[in-house]
Amino acid sequence: MRLLIVLLLLLSVSTSWSQTAIFQKKSFTVGTTNEGIQIDGVLDEGVWSKLTPAKDFVQYFPSDSIPAKAQTEIYMCTDQKNLYIGIKCYAAGNDWIVNSLRRDYRAGGADNITLLFDTFDDGTNALYFGINPEGVRREGIISNGGNVLRDFSTSWDNKWKGEAQKYDGYYTAELEIPFSTLRYPTPSKKWGFSCYRFDSQSNEISTHSRVPRNQIVFTLAYPAEMIWEEELTTKSSAVSLIPFVSSGVNKDFEDDTPSDTFFEAGGDAKIALSPGLNLDLTVNPDFSQVEVDEQITNLDRFEIFFPERRQFFLENADLFGQFGFANINPFFSRRIGVGEDVRTEELVQNRIYGGLRISGKLDPNTRIGFLNMQTASSQEQGIPSVNYGVAVAQRKLWTRSNIGFIAVNRQVADIDGLDTLDINRYNRMAGIDFNYATRDNTWSGKTFVHGTFTPDTDIAIAQGSTLNYNTRKFGVLWSHEYVDEDYNAEVGFVPRTNYFRINPVTELRYYPQNEFMNNHTYRAEADVFWRPEFGKTDHFFSIGWGGELAERATFQFNLNHNYVYLFDPFDPTGTDSLELDADQDFSYFSFTGNFRSDRRKAFSWSLSPYIGEYFNGWRYGTRGSFTIRYQPRGSFSLNYAVNYFDLPHLDGGRETFLISPRVDYTFSKSVFTSLFVQYNSQSDNTNINARIQWRFAPVSDLILVYTDNFLTGEVDPLDRFAFDVRTRSIVLKVTYWLNL
Secondary structure: OOOHHHHHHHHHHHHHHHHHOOOOOEEEEEEEEEOOOOOOOOHHHHHHHHOOOOOOOOEOOOOOEEEEEOOOEEEEEOOOOOOEEEEEEEOOOOOOOOOOOOOOOOOOOOOEEEEEEEEEOOOOOOEEEEEOOOOOOOEEEEEEOOHHHHHHHHHOOOOEEEEEEEEOEEEHHHHHHHHHHHOOOEEEEEEEEEEEEEEOOOEEEEEOOOOOHHHHHHOOOEEEEEEEEEOOOOOOOOOEEEEEEEEEEEEEOOOOOOOOOEEEEEEEOOOOOOOOEHHHHHHHHOOOOOOOOOOOOOOOOOOOOOOOOHHHHHOOHHHHHOOEEEEOOOOOHHHEEEEEEEOOOEEEEEEEEEEEEEEEEEEOOOEEEEEEEEEOOOOOOOEEEEEEEEEEEEEEOOOEEEEEEEEEEEEEEEEEOOOOOOOOOOOEEEEEEEEEOOOOOOOEEEEEEEEEEEEOEEEEEEEEEEEEEOOOOEEEEEEEEEOOOOOOOOOEEOOEEEEEEEEEEEEEEOOOOOOOOEEEEEEEEEEEEOOOOEEEEEEEEEEEEEEOOOOOOEEEEEEEEEEEEEEEOOOOOOOOOOOOOOOEEEEEEEEEEEEEOOOOOEEEEEEEEEEEEEEEEEEEEEEEEEEEOOOOEEEEEEEEEEEEEEOOOHHHHHEEEEEEEEEEEEOOEEEEEEEEEEEEEEOOOOEEEEEEEEEEEEEEEEEEEEEEEEEEEOOOOOOOEEEEEEEEEEEEEEEOOOOO
16 A cells, blocks of 8 residues: 555656646636626626636537537626626527426536536535526536546535526526635635536537546536636625424334324524535434435345435535445445334434534635534334544645545444344544545546444454546556455445455547547456455456447447355345355356437437346346436436346246336426336335425425335235335425525
8 A cells, every 4th residue: 555655646746747737727807897787697788798708618529629619608707795607608509408497407418508616726626507598507516626427416505596598599698606605715816617518409518628538527627717807805604594394194004003193393504614614503304305215126245325315414425425435435424314123123214313514624725524413212113322423634735636534433322221233332433545636637546544443343444545547548447445354334335344356447448530439448347356264255357348429329338257156145136036055156157238329319218238147047137218308398217127037046037127217397497396106026115206396485495295105016826916005105395595
């Protein structure tokens, strides 16, 4: 590990020096105005004609070396209270694509523009604001330099205005962003600025500053300078209160218990402690409006990851939740508010009394965070009251690198008198992460060391490192992991322990100049696991070819070889069938593929087949989806996964089915509805989740949610199919955002 850190430091000095010589930043000026601006999407105020725009956009797709066909102009000014933005997006026609009127839309496959503001000009974190031709808005955060997809999040919400107007051959937009919603140093002389735009008619993605195709379009490695004509001196101080009330009825039909009627009240508060530091408080938080998880077909021997969906934990999740790797994550907020029922040995929700979070910039180079949450106990379920504490600090190094520290404590308040399972009175973790990136992301990497502490157990270590070399022609990634047998991060996500792993990947990329294919890549990957006292336990070798067609469809084909040694009995079908015996190994080949059609079309689809050997037999299956868009109101989509298993140790074949239709409809930019149905044969369950949301004021909602769970499956040898109600609930929740 020391050798890797030294190598990264040397690369940082040499590569950053060479890049500085060739990297030329664009710049533009944010003007000053006393003129009132009406946010209606019409650029008819006189101030717009007096400003010099950010312009001369360049292509990112299909080429990254020529000017954009559909040009864009962005004008900015301020009155020291708000940042005003005027946008003019030219196009070849008027056939705009807008998927729906729902806020926080996905950018791909539709017309829209997104503006990124690096308010501390550190190349590490940014806020983004987006708008499309219908005036639908989105906002969120970019973290850790925007180097990978997980650095992009829509979790941040705040009050701001935006409208758009469509014309012949272009559309315009106006944005008003109050400085009270932002965090920045005062005085500010300049911010970092990036921008990207999707234009469906020219089949083009363009950016303000040139971004190479081998980088993610929202990377913060290629910013422009956003220079204030007059220094920004406004203090970004604000206090926001977000109270809620919710009421509903739950009924458990399986246990035939009486209906449970409830009424809850609570709320959040957001307090700006300094220009860069924020305090968030929550009392009796309620997450009844959170949409159900999207189920998957589970054929894995280890725990499956489901992302956090609760709003309080999503904000600033990049600061708390991105230590380690995705599969060695020392803090996974979804563990908070979950306990194990001693009667059923199943995980259940337990009430959260409240908590607080302090997070943000302590100075231009230092981010800190502190999170503390307290949960309730349940005598009946044997769940103790637990306090969760997390402290993090991150210090910027050089141009785009940083070092971070994290400590996590799970402390049981009192287990006396509880009929509990084996519960540790405390579980603690401490660790250090070093994240490295050169100015243009040619080299990037991470290394970390984490340790856990529990009663009667010595310190146990987890360590991992990556080093990524990324150019237009080549991509090379080295990754390794080690997790001690006793490593136990109870508030983290670590599905596997007692192993050493290497995962090298190499890519060779081509960008042909033709009307059929935009790019294609040859890829080779190895993923190998060892147990220290045993030897190799698993491997996955894969070679493949994939790419992107000129019409934005993508494809991938892979030939794979798997090796697995079973230490425990395992059912590879996930259907509660006869298990394979432990202490034997399996080696098998398979073919996998993936195709996704052009999402700009009204009808789009995807397909991912699996054909080949599987443990001691064969497996055939596919997963995929199709979507029909009824612009601009919404869409109908259907996700599915079907598998057939032919395994000698079973008496006959086995099948699994997962079918998930979904309807989204937006009556307006403030009224949204959705209906989501999931049938999963592995759990013999059908879930129905229907919701309607009315945004009656900025960031203030009335939400009605209906949820049903049905037992669905064969109930006897005559193959009769059950459809019996398990649980049913209906919840009404109202939230209101009040700025003081």
